[in-house]
Amino acid sequence: MTTLDIELLGAMRELAAVPLASDTSPGGGRPPRRFALELHVADERTRELEAELQMAATTDGPHLRLARSSVATTPSRRSGSG
Numbered sequence: 795m796t797t798l799d800i801e802l803l804g805a806m807r808e809l810a811a812v813p814l815a816s817d818t819s820p821g822g823g824r825p826p827r828r829f830a831l832e833l834h835v836a837d838e839r840t841r842e843l844e845a846e847l848q849m850a851a852t853t854d855g856p857h858l859r860l861a862r863s864s865v866a867t868t869p870s871r872r873s874g875s876g
Contacts, residue, residue, distance in 0.1 A: 800859070
């Protein structure tokens with residue numbers, strides 16, 4: 795387990811993350827680091843969070859800001875009612 799400081803919903807959040815196996819680098823360089831996160835937000839902020847994550851997952855979308863770098867997101871398994 796590790797901790798990531800990621801800007802979500804307009805503020806820096808300290809999140810527990812589980813490192814996953816590295817993926818293949820599309821450019822042939824250093825493989826990207828991957829993490830599994832479980833996010834819990836109030837019902838009234840769920841749509842806002844989903845929109846922010848979906849924008850970050852697009853090719854032209856802004857990456858999520860980490861305290862020292864940025865994160866590109868990719869679509870993944872989501873659970874819960876939305």
